Amino acid sequence: MDPRASLLGGVRDRLALFDDSRRSRSPNFAPSCSVFQFTGLDELLVSRLIAWLLTPDGSHAQGPRFLNAFCDRHRIARPPQRRLRVELxxxxxxxxxxxxxxxxxxLDDAWSLGIENKPVAxxxxxxxxxxxxxxxxxxxxxxxxxxxxxxxxxLPADQMxxxxxxxxxxxxxxxxADYGDVQLWLAECAGLSEASYxxxxxxDLRGSLQRWLSGGMNMExxxxxxxxxxxxxxxxxxxxxxxxSTDHLLASLSxxxxxxxxxxLAATKFSILPSASPSRIDxxxxxxxDLELDEALPFKLSIAFDKGNLRLPYIGLRPRRDTTATGRAYSRLRRELALVGMPSQSSYLEWWFWWTYASRQQFGFEAEDTVAVWRSLGNGEFAKRAVNMVEDIHDRLGRVGALNWAVFSKAGSGSQ
Incomplete structure (x- = not known):
């Protein structure tokens, strides 16, 4: 037997056993359930969560034990037993x-601990x-x-x-320190807490940080x-x-x-816009x-991947030409789309005025699940779901009046 076929067969069998085991225990543990799936994680939120844990009189009601554990882990003299201020x-x-x-x-009158949080920046x-x-x-x-x-x-040489x-x-x-130290400290905090919640x-935070910093790879x-x-x-x-052969595999999936x-798309009125590359869309x-929604619109719908290697797929709207998407009409459209159930992931990016990661509801997988994304790209399901998403976006653009851009862009004293 071809050793590669034997390898794939063995891996398939192991993963099948793993998935069966996970499904059997899911009703008791809900391993994929997380409050942070509704908020997302970013540097500011993580800083707020760390600050909350370090606050002796915080709502966690655990007093200074989390702060003391942080100080002990990093060999810092514990603060005086006075009222401390924790500020962002x-x-x-x-x-x-x-x-x-x-x-x-x-901060205390004579004791200062500063934390510079750099998970990605x-x-x-x-x-x-x-x-x-x-x-x-x-x-x-x-x-x-x-x-x-x-x-x-x-630490970076230019800083030192x-x-x-x-x-x-x-x-x-x-x-x-690094986020390996953060994870160890969080594990210690979980053990120190007398409140089960x-x-x-x-x-939950520990698991979510692992997924965030590893780009969503399911390391288990x-x-x-x-x-x-x-x-x-x-x-x-x-x-x-x-x-x-991974590069060839990804190119083939693409x-x-x-x-x-x-x-x-052949059965719809939408189409793929010509690529800047004459040979292929890499x-x-x-x-x-880029997809054509309507030739009269000054923007197009785009599908892309936030990470290399076809990871973290997202879909969004951006100006037809590479201009900064900060015009008032774009801002108004972003607000209008949120009102009809299409909120953007952020206010806007430099070239995008509305965008969202692929969601389980729309695409059948979480954007962070690389294996599921690749599987969906390979079996054609991603393409089918993407067309449904395109039609839905076009429909909602019509509902807010944006398909008549000449009128929409002038309404409410807005201009492009």
Whole structure:
């Protein structure tokens, strides 16, 4: 038997057992249920949640135990047993660069803890030196800055070249941490909490952070796959051969999706707009697949993937030409679409004035579930669902009057 066929058969059997087991226990544990699926996670929300846990008189009712655990984990002297203030976006008003803000501060009259939360963002010029300077001016005797990065490894070299930063790292007034440390601290907090609801919420946050920072990859499934191949030399070599062909696999999935979508659109009045590339629409390289809704409209509907390798699919509206989507008519249309059940994921992006990730309700899978996305692209289901979504968007554009753009763009004193 072809070792690749044996490999795929073995992986399929293991995953089938895994899925059967998960389905059997789902009614008791609801493993995919999360409050954060309704809110989403971003840097600001995560900072608010961390600040809440660090607040001794917070609604979690657990007193200072979460804050003490954070300090102990990072070898920081615990704060005095006085009333502490926990603040977000604290301005650097004691130094020359007053426009900067520290993400989280836990403050006492003579004790300062600053936390710079960087799960995905980069650093500004001499940012950490400024924050540490601010904290030291406020509390000369006891000031600490903790940097929470979304990745392992050292702090950026350009931040550490500033005078005194290496010494601060050695003496503990500057702490280099990452989200692995955050997860360990959250696990400790869940165990410390005497309130079952708070423990459950913290565990939910841990799982949601893992999905967010890993781009939605279901690592439990990945462990099942790896475990099914690593003990067999032939299957391991076959797996490596398949991994080496991933780019070709993604290109094939992309091309098949475009062909399937063209076929599904043939029965509608919509069509795929010509690509900038003369040969193919390279979706794995984060290209846009643009669809024509109506030639009279100054915008088009686009399908794209937020991550490389066909991950996190989203669909949205953007100007026909690559101009910034900030006109008043676009803002009004975004508000009108929200009123008819089509809220945007954010106010607007630079080139998009309305967009949303693929949802289970619309596409049959969660946008973060890479395996489900690939499966849907390969079996033609994504194309069918996408056409339904296009028709729905066109219908709602008509309901808010946007298909008559000449009238819509002038209404309410708005202009393009």
């Amino acid at each position: 976006e604290v301005p650097t008003n004691l130094i020359d660069r007053i426009r900067r803000r520290i993400d989280i501060c836990v 980069g650093f500004q010029d001499r940012e950490l030196a400024d924050y540490l300077d601010q904290l030291r001016r406020r509390s000369p005797a006891c000031a600490t800055l903790v940097v929470l990065k979304g990745w392992e490894g050292g 070249k500033e005078p005194g930063m290496e010494e601060a790292l050695k003496d503990g007034s500057l702490v280099n 708070v423990s459950s919420l913290i565990d 499934r990945q462990r099942i796959v790896v475990g099914s191949i690593m003990d067999d030399d032939v299957q391991r070599d076959a797996a490596l051969e398949l991994l080496a 091309d098949r999706f475009v062909r399937d979508l063209e076929r599904e 979706l794995p390289r984060k290209a846009y697949l």
